[in-house]
Amino acid sequence: MTSAPEVVLQFDRVSLDYGGQRVLSELSFSIKRGEIVAVLGPSGCGKTTMLNIVAGFLQPSAGIALISGREIAGPGPDRGVVFQSYALFDWMTVRENIAFHLRCAGRPRREQLEVADRMAALVGLTGTEDRYPYQLSGGMRQRCGLARVLAANPRVMLMDEPFAAVDVQTRETLQEEILRIQAQTGCTIVFVTHSIDEAVFLGDRIFLMLKGGLGAFEEFAVNLPQPRDGSDNRLHPEFLAVRERIYRAMRQPAGSAA
Amino acid sequence: MSENRQRRARLRYVLLAALSPLALLFLWVAATRHGWVRPVILPPPDAVVMSFVDMVVSGYSGIPLYVHVAASLMRVGVAFFVGALLGIFVGMLRGRVAEVDAIFVVPAEMIRPIPPLGLIPLFILWFGIGELSKILLILTSVFLITMVNAQAGARACPADPLRAALSLGADRFQVFRYVVLPAALPQIMTGLRVALGTALSILVASELLGGDRGLGFIVLDASNFFRTTYVFSGVIIIGIVGLASDRGLAWLSRRWVHWEGRR
Numbered sequence: 001m002t003s004a005p006e007v008v009l010q011f012d013r014v015s016l017d018y019g020g021q022r023v024l025s026e027l028s029f030s031i032k033r034g035e036i037v038a039v040l041g042p043s044g045c046g047k048t049t050m051l052n053i054v055a056g057f058l059q060p061s062a063g064i065a066l067i068s069g070r071e072i073a074g075p076g077p078d079r080g081v082v083f084q085s086y087a088l089f090d091w092m093t094v095r096e097n098i099a100f101h102l103r104c105a106g107r108p109r110r111e112q113l114e115v116a117d118r119m120a121a122l123v124g125l126t127g128t129e130d131r132y133p134y135q136l137s138g139g140m141r142q143r144c145g146l147a148r149v150l151a152a153n154p155r156v157m158l159m160d161e162p163f164a165a166v167d168v169q170t171r172e173t174l175q176e177e178i179l180r181i182q183a184q185t186g187c188t189i190v191f192v193t194h195s196i197d198e199a200v201f202l203g204d205r206i207f208l209m210l211k212g213g214l215g216a217f218e219e220f221a222v223n224l225p226q227p228r229d230g231s232d233n234r235l236h237p238e239f240l241a242v243r244e245r246i247y248r249a250m251r252q253p254a255g256s257a258a
Numbered sequence: 259m260s261e262n263r264q265r266r267a268r269l270r271y272v273l274l275a276a277l278s279p280l281a282l283l284f285l286w287v288a289a290t291r292h293g294w295v296r297p298v299i300l301p302p303p304d305a306v307v308m309s310f311v312d313m314v315v316s317g318y319s320g321i322p323l324y325v326h327v328a329a330s331l332m333r334v335g336v337a338f339f340v341g342a343l344l345g346i347f348v349g350m351l352r353g354r355v356a357e358v359d360a361i362f363v364v365p366a367e368m369i370r371p372i373p374p375l376g377l378i379p380l381f382i383l384w385f386g387i388g389e390l391s392k393i394l395l396i397l398t399s400v401f402l403i404t405m406v407n408a409q410a411g412a413r414a415c416p417a418d419p420l421r422a423a424l425s426l427g428a429d430r431f432q433v434f435r436y437v438v439l440p441a442a443l444p445q446i447m448t449g450l451r452v453a454l455g456t457a458l459s460i461l462v463a464s465e466l467l468g469g470d471r472g473l474g475f476i477v478l479d480a481s482n483f484f485r486t487t488y489v490f491s492g493v494i495i496i497g498i499v500g501l502a503s504d505r506g507l508a509w510l511s512r513r514w515v516h517w518e519g520r521r
């Protein structure tokens with residue numbers, strides 16, 4: 001093969017129907033290894049549905065969804081999901097939540113503890129390992145959800161509006177942490193968000209999905225200076241320019257941009 | 259400040275919980291003292307206490323009281339333990355696996371509305387009048403109650419934690435063990451408490467099936483001979499066993515499902 005980065009995720013005319021109603025229609029794209037793709041779009045346009053197909057929770061009604069060239073057959077630890085609802089296990093401590101993948105994989109207890117504590121430290125949860133999710137704030141819960149996924153060392157991370165319920169300051173910290181972790185692990189990230197700023201700050205590319213005819217989404221490239229995790233980037237001219245382009249595209253009536 | 263208020267609320271709870279049985283006792287004393295009711299219908303408390311002391315000292319119908327208590331506890335205990343295990347197991351499977359539900363739905367839902375008393379003649383026919391019949395009668399009810407609750411709990415397991423577990427590499431068994439079971443636990447515990455109460459109430463009926471010992475036997479035998487004070491003693495002992503075991507289960511429940519209502 002060539003030296004170009006491999007394609008990790010590929011959708012080829014993927015459609016999905018919910019009881020006769022078409023939610024995704026002939027959606028095609030490909031995402032390369034190490035990319036961060038931010039997905040924007042109005043509520044109900046099918047962002048979660050798209051992530052669910054990648055995660056293996058849903059099968060396409062038509063078309064084909066591939067991971068590393070193979071058809072996605074079901075959920076698996078190579079794709080980590082960070083849920084908008086956190087989806088933590090309320091009956092497990094933070095440490096047990098984070099170690100869940102290792103426990104299922106039958107890793108030794110010592111390794112489970114060691115990795116859990118390291119991941120807790122990575123997301124800033126040191127000192128809360130023995131607490132239960134209901135004893136954490138929203139931001140801490142989402143950090144726990146993130147650490148739980150990181151402990152499985154996935155090739156692809158799928159994040160569904162993970163910071164929607166988090167205050168602005170925590171959100172910006174977490175966004176910077178995502179970029180730092182991505183730089184460290186080189187994983188691929190698909191990040192669904194409602195916030196244009198969040199999309200531009202995180203995304204190498206941005207998919208703007210539109211209600212209804214989802215085959216035609218608009219794509220924006222973001223060329224911010226590396227490393228991406230400096231908060232200065234939020235004031236960079238490129239940041240402001242891309243933000244404006246997306247803003248205008250979202251205001252346009254659907255279809256006229258094509 | 260709020261801690262103070264919590265302590266006061268707790269104190270109020272304990273006070274009311276202690277006062278309500280005392281009030282009942284007071285009514286009881288008043289009703290018998292003033293001759294509102296005939297003693298054979300409602301004997302005075304001191305006569306009941308005397309009958310209790312008599313049973314402790316010299317047993318009932320030639321058998322020591324502790325043997326009666328042990329016989330009943332053994333029947334309820336075995337039936338409750340085995341019935342609950344089976345009920346939880348089948349109920350959880352019914353809640354998550356459509357095929358298992360399909361197998362059980364008609365027989366289980368047909369047996370469920372039959373009152374346990376209606377099963378007694380059949381059980382005598384099939385299993386005789388020994389221990390087996392008694393235990394199976396209680397076990398059947400415990401099984402049906404815990405099954406319904408476990409099924410509802412397993413079905414109510416939220417989708418996202420299930421998906422999270424699958425995408426973190428859990429196999430079907432691990433999903434069951436680590437997600438479905440704990441998610442169903444609040445309803446399972448409620449089912450256990452209901453089943454325990456029912457088990458004790460069926461105990462009396464099950465001891466209709468012959469035999470010469472047990473708390474239910476005391477109650478039935480005494481009532482046949484209008485020894486109302488002994489009926490009351492037996493009923494009160496059953497009640498105390500019920501109260502103690504329910505408090506025990508409630509305590510376990512609070513420890514095991516500490517997250518409930520705190521999400």
Ligand SMILES: Nc1ncnc2c1ncn2[C@@H]1O[C@H](COP(=O)(O)OP(=O)(O)O)[C@@H](O)[C@H]1O
Binds near residue numbers: 019047
């Ligand atoms: N389980 C479901 N059954 C039927 N329709 C659904 C279901 N889930 C989502 N939908 C519909 O599919 C569309 C896309 O939903 P979703 O992917 O959740 O949108 P988004 O995440 O972009 O807000 C919506 O119109 C929604 O009503």
Ligand SMILES: [Mg+2]
Binds near residue numbers: 160
């Ligand atoms: Mg969504």
